[in-house]
Amino acid sequence: MTEAADRGHDNPIRVGVLGARGRMGAQVVQAVESSPDTTLVAAVDAGDDRAGIVDAGAEVVVDFTHPDAVMDNLRFAVTHGVHAVVGTTGFTDERLATVREWLTPEPGLGVLIAPNFALGAVLAMRFAEQAARFYPACEVIELHHDRKADAPSGTAAHTARLVGRARAAAGLGPAPDATTSELPGARGATVEGVRVHSVRLPGLVAHEEILFGGTGETLTIRHDSLDRSSFMPGVLLGVRSVLRRPGLTVGLENVLEL
Ligand SMILES: NC(=O)C1=CN([C@@H]2O[C@H](COP(=O)(O)OP(=O)(O)OC[C@H]3O[C@@H](n4cnc5c(N)ncnc54)[C@H](OP(=O)(O)O)[C@@H]3O)[C@@H](O)[C@H]2O)C=CC1
Numbered sequence: 001m002t003e004a005a006d007r008g009h010d011n012p013i014r015v016g017v018l019g020a021r022g023r024m025g026a027q028v029v030q031a032v033e034s035s036p037d038t039t040l041v042a043a044v045d046a047g048d049d050r051a052g053i054v055d056a057g058a059e060v061v062v063d064f065t066h067p068d069a070v071m072d073n074l075r076f077a078v079t080h081g082v083h084a085v086v087g088t089t090g091f092t093d094e095r096l097a098t099v100r101e102w103l104t105p106e107p108g109l110g111v112l113i114a115p116n117f118a119l120g121a122v123l124a125m126r127f128a129e130q131a132a133r134f135y136p137a138c139e140v141i142e143l144h145h146d147r148k149a150d151a152p153s154g155t156a157a158h159t160a161r162l163v164g165r166a167r168a169a170a171g172l173g174p175a176p177d178a179t180t181s182e183l184p185g186a187r188g189a190t191v192e193g194v195r196v197h198s199v200r201l202p203g204l205v206a207h208e209e210i211l212f213g214g215t216g217e218t219l220t221i222r223h224d225s226l227d228r229s230s231f232m233p234g235v236l237l238g239v240r241s242v243l244r245r246p247g248l249t250v251g252l253e254n255v256l257e258l
């Protein structure tokens, strides 16, 4: 039996939420309160004292804050022996290396950082990684609500990294592109050699298309989060699994064993 299965309503996992009044944080608060094997012990937002998380005896902290705040929050959690599940974006390879260093003296502690907690988004990334070596060209389009702070999205950047690395491993060179003249930005940003385009519109939630082009055909992989509830099963799975995953885990695909 897994540790997660041992935790029920008589011994729920004690969870603190950082960014608790934000779009995602408010949903996480509800999800944690509604799940029989988790209990909310602290809800902290900007301006609140995050020491409340430690004082309340949280075992796991969930962070949906801001790329500028997340590293400081994470260091706080690790220093105080609290496991962390992080959805906040902005993680570069350098940031991930720093988190690994922080965890070195804390061998029992787990941190899960996932660019996207929606099942379909995780599957779309895996499918894109699998398709990458078969097509000479790939571009990513991400579409989000107009209140999003960062571009490109963490999911799009992660997808492009996975595709770019799979292309390099397959020995594929740069994608064919005859463009010699362009308005700055017209061809998007480049992540690991893959073009990424960002759309921001009211009415959208979180959407991604990965487009592949080849001989006489295209393949489009598309995922749509139509509501933020789409992220909650993944967040709760992360909370349950981080307790038995010491060290740094990047991506929900590792928890799902895809
Ligand atoms: N991995 C995933 O599946 C998903 C990831 N995200 C990511 O999550 C992050 C948050 O998104 P979203 O909820 O839409 O953003 P919001 O701006 O709605 O929420 C962020 C909240 O965090 C608060 N905050 C800022 N700094 C701190 C801090 N140091 N300590 C505690 N709280 C803080 C903000 O307060 P204030 O407004 O006063 O600054 C705000 O209430 C983004 O990086 C986004 O990309 C979003 C959806 C899914």
Ligand SMILES: O=C(O)C1=N[C@H](C(=O)O)C[C@H](O)C1
Residues within 6 Å of the ligand: 089, 115, 116, 144, 148, 149, 152, 153, 154, 155, 156, 205, 206, 207
């Ligand atoms: O800000 C958002 O909304 C989202 N952020 C994450 C990202 O940047 O990839 C995940 C999802 O796309 C929603």
